[in-house]
Amino acid sequence: MTFQKLTIQEMRQKLISGQLTSVELTQGCLDRIKATDGQLNAFITVCEEEALAAAAEADQQLAAGNAALLTGIPVAVKDIFNTLDVRTTCASKILDNYVSPYDATTITKLRDQGAIIVGKLNMDEFAMGSSGENSAAGAVRNPWDTERVPGGSSSGSAAAVAAGQVVATLGTDTGGSVRQPASHCGVVGLKPTYGRVSRYGVVAFASSLDQVGPVAGNVEDCALMLGAVAGYDPADSTSVDCPVPDYLENLKAGVSGKKIGLPKEYFIDGLDPDIKKGIDAAIETYRQLGAEIVEVSLPHTDYSVACYYLIAMAEASSNLARYDGVRFGARQDSGDGLNGMYQQTRSAGFGDEVKRRIMLGTYALSSGYYDAYYLKAQKVRTLIRQDFQHVFEQVDMLLTPVAPTPAFKIGEMVNDPLQMYLSDIFTIPTNLAGTCAMSLPCGFSEDGLPVGLQLIGKPFAEAEMLQAAYAFEQATDWHKRAPEL
Amino acid sequence: MKISQKDVEHVARLARLTIAPEELSALTEQMDAVLGYVDKLNQLDTDGIEPMAHAVPMSNAFREDDIKPSIGIERALQNAPAAGDNCFTVPKVIE
Numbered sequence: 001m002t003f004q005k006l007t008i009q010e011m012r013q014k015l016i017s018g019q020l021t022s023v024e025l026t027q028g029c030l031d032r033i034k035a036t037d038g039q040l041n042a043f044i045t046v047c048e049e050e051a052l053a054a055a056a057e058a059d060q061q062l063a064a065g066n067a068a069l070l071t072g073i074p075v076a077v078k079d080i081f082n083t084l085d086v087r088t089t090c091a092s093k094i095l096d097n098y099v100s101p102y103d104a105t106t107i108t109k110l111r112d113q114g115a116i117i118v119g120k121l122n123m124d125e126f127a128m129g130s131s132g133e134n135s136a137a138g139a140v141r142n143p144w145d146t147e148r149v150p151g152g153s154s155s156g157s158a159a160a161v162a163a164g165q166v167v168a169t170l171g172t173d174t175g176g177s178v179r180q181p182a183s184h185c186g187v188v189g190l191k192p193t194y195g196r197v198s199r200y201g202v203v204a205f206a207s208s209l210d211q212v213g214p215v216a217g218n219v220e221d222c223a224l225m226l227g228a229v230a231g232y233d234p235a236d237s238t239s240v241d242c243p244v245p246d247y248l249e250n251l252k253a254g255v256s257g258k259k260i261g262l263p264k265e266y267f268i269d270g271l272d273p274d275i276k277k278g279i280d281a282a283i284e285t286y287r288q289l290g291a292e293i294v295e296v297s298l299p300h301t302d303y304s305v306a307c308y309y310l311i312a313m314a315e316a317s318s319n320l321a322r323y324d325g326v327r328f329g330a331r332q333d334s335g336d337g338l339n340g341m342y343q344q345t346r347s348a349g350f351g352d353e354v355k356r357r358i359m360l361g362t363y364a365l366s367s368g369y370y371d372a373y374y375l376k377a378q379k380v381r382t383l384i385r386q387d388f389q390h391v392f393e394q395v396d397m398l399l400t401p402v403a404p405t406p407a408f409k410i411g412e413m414v415n416d417p418l419q420m421y422l423s424d425i426f427t428i429p430t431n432l433a434g435t436c437a438m439s440l441p442c443g444f445s446e447d448g449l450p451v452g453l454q455l456i457g458k459p460f461a462e463a464e465m466l467q468a469a470y471a472f473e474q475a476t477d478w479h480k481r482a483p484e485l
Numbered sequence: 486m487k488i489s490q491k492d493v494e495h496v497a498r499l500a501r502l503t504i505a506p507e508e509l510s511a512l513t514e515q516m517d518a519v520l521g522y523v524d525k526l527n528q529l530d531t532d533g534i535e536p537m538a539h540a541v542p543m544s545n546a547f548r549e550d551d552i553k554p555s556i557g558i559e560r561a562l563q564n565a566p567a568a569g570d571n572c573f574t575v576p577k578v579i580e
Contacts, residue, residue: 098564195543240541303526324501338575341575385540
C-alpha cells in the first residue's frame with residue numbers, strides 16, 4: 001500500500017481513528033523507498049528493523065489513546081543528526097563507520113512526539129554544497145528530472161519528500177541548505193531564526209550560521225514539524241529561551257493588511273525568465289489576497305556571498321579540526337608519528353569540496369590574514385544585519401526568489417566552485433542576519449522543473465511567515481503536483 | 486595572484502592536509518579565484534563597525550556546576566579507532 005498522497009494531519013487522523021496502523025504506514029513508506037531510491041539515492045541508511053519495532057510500539061500507544069503530535073508517523077532526517085546506535089556519516093568517508101552514542105535534541109523531541117525515524121538522508125558532505133553532488137554516498141537525483149541535481153546540501157531531505165518516500169524530514173540550513181533544495185524539488189522548507197531550534201547533536205559546519213529546519217509537502221505539515229522540534233535547550237548555549245507559539249493555531253489568519261517588501265537587489269537583470277514568471281505571479285497573488293506590496297532596499301546584498309563564504313569556511317576549518325582520527329573516524333596511520341596520522345586520516349577521509357573549504361578557512365584565519373579576511377567579513381556581516389533591521393521597520397516580511405535558476409544538470413558546475421557559491425546569493429543573507437525564511441512552490445519552468453518562492457520573516461516571527469505561506473498555498477495548487485517515478 | 490603554490494602548501498600543513506602534487510595547481514587556482522572574489526569586501530568602509538560573531542545578541546551562558554548523568558566511558562570510546570585502559574590511544578608522541 002502507498003500513502004504518499006497523505007499529509008501528516010491526514011495520517012494522524014487515520015491512525016487515531018484506527019483506519020490505518022503505524023506498522024502499515026511504516027511498511028508502505030519502506031516499500032516506497034525500496035521502489036524509488038534506486039533512481040534517487042536519497043537515503044544513506046534505512047532503519048527498517050528499528051522503524052518497524054517503533055511502529056509496533058506506536059500502535060500500542062495509539063490503541064491506548066495516547067497520541068502525541070507525530071505518534072506513528074514515519075519521518076527521516078539528514079545524516080548530520082546524531083541518532084542513537086545508528087550510523088551518522090555526514091556523507092563523508094571520514095565518518096563512514098561512526099555510530100552515534102546519543103540522540104541529538106531534535107531527534108529526542110521527534111521521538112517524544114512519537115515519530116518513527118525510518119532512515120538517514122543523503123546530503124553534501126558535512127553540509128558543504130548546493131547540489132547534493134558532494135557525497136561519499138554518491139549524488140542525489142532530482143525526482144522531477146533525474147538528470148538534474150535536487151539542490152543541497154539537504155539534498156536527500158528535499159528529494160525524499162518530493163518523491164513521497166516520507167511525509168516530512170529534517171535538514172540543516174547554513175546558507176540555504178534547506179530552502180534551496182526544497183525549491184528545486186517543489187516542496188516546503190523552512191529555516192528558523194538562529195537560536196529557535198537546538199543544534200545539540202547536529203554535526204557542526206559553521207556554528208554561527210547553522211540552523212535545523214523541516215521539509216514537508218505543504219505548509220501545515222512544515223509548521224507542525226517546526227513546532228515539534230523548536231525550543232530552548234540547555235545543552236545548546238546558542239538556543240534562545242523564548243516561548244514556542246502554536247504554529248498551527250492561527251495558520252489561517254491570512255495576509256490581509258500585511259506589508260510585504262520586495263528587496264530591489266533581489267530582482268536583478270539576468271534572473272532566469274522561468275523564475276521571474278513564478279515570482280511575478282506570486283506577487284500578484286499576494287496583492288489579490290490583500291497584502292500591500294512595497295519595494296525596499298537591502299543595499300549590502302551584493303557583498304553577502306563573499307561575507308558568507310569567509311565566515312562559513314573559517315568556522316568550518318575550526319569545527320572540522322576534530323576529525324583527526326583520535327576519538328572517532330577512519331584512522332589512517334602508516335607509522336609517521338602523530339602528525340603523520342592526522343594528515344593521512346584527514347587527507348584520505350575528506351572529499352575535495354570539504355578540503356577546499358578547510359584550506360580557505362585556514363588561510364583566512366592564519367597569522368597575518370585574520371584582520372583582512374575574517375574580521376572584515378564579521379564587520380560586513382553587521383552591515384548586512386542592519387539592512388534587515390532597517391527594512392523590518394518598514395515591512396512585515398520580504399518576498400524574493402530562492403535560487404537564480406531552476407535545478408541545473410548533474411555535473412554542470414562541479415569544476416567551478418565559485419559559480420556554485422554564487423548560486424546561493426538569495427538564501428545566504430538571512431543566515432548572516434539570523435532571521436527566519438522559508439521556501440514554497442510557486443510554479444514550474446518550461447522544462448517542468450519546480451520554482452520556489454522565498455518568504456523572509458522577522459526574527460522569531462515564524463508564525464506570521466507561515467500564515468503568509470499558508471494563504472499563498474490555499475490560493476494556488478503548485479504543492480499538489482507530484483513527480484512521476 | 487592572491488595566493489601561490491607555496492602558500493597553499495603552507496596552509497595545507499596548518500590544516501593537517503596533504504595535497505597531492507598533481508592537485509596543487511588546480512587547488513591553487515580555485516583558491517585564488519575565491520580569494521580574488523572575496524576581495525570585493527574591501528570596497529566597503531567598515532571603520533567603526535563592530536564585528537558580529539553571533540546572529541542573535543548573546544553573552545556567556547553560565548550554569549551551575551552540578552554533576553549530571555553523561556554518556557559514560559564505554560559510549561565515549563565506542564567509535565575510537567584505538568583505545569585501551571579507558572583512554573583513546575594515539576601514536577607515540579614523545580621518544
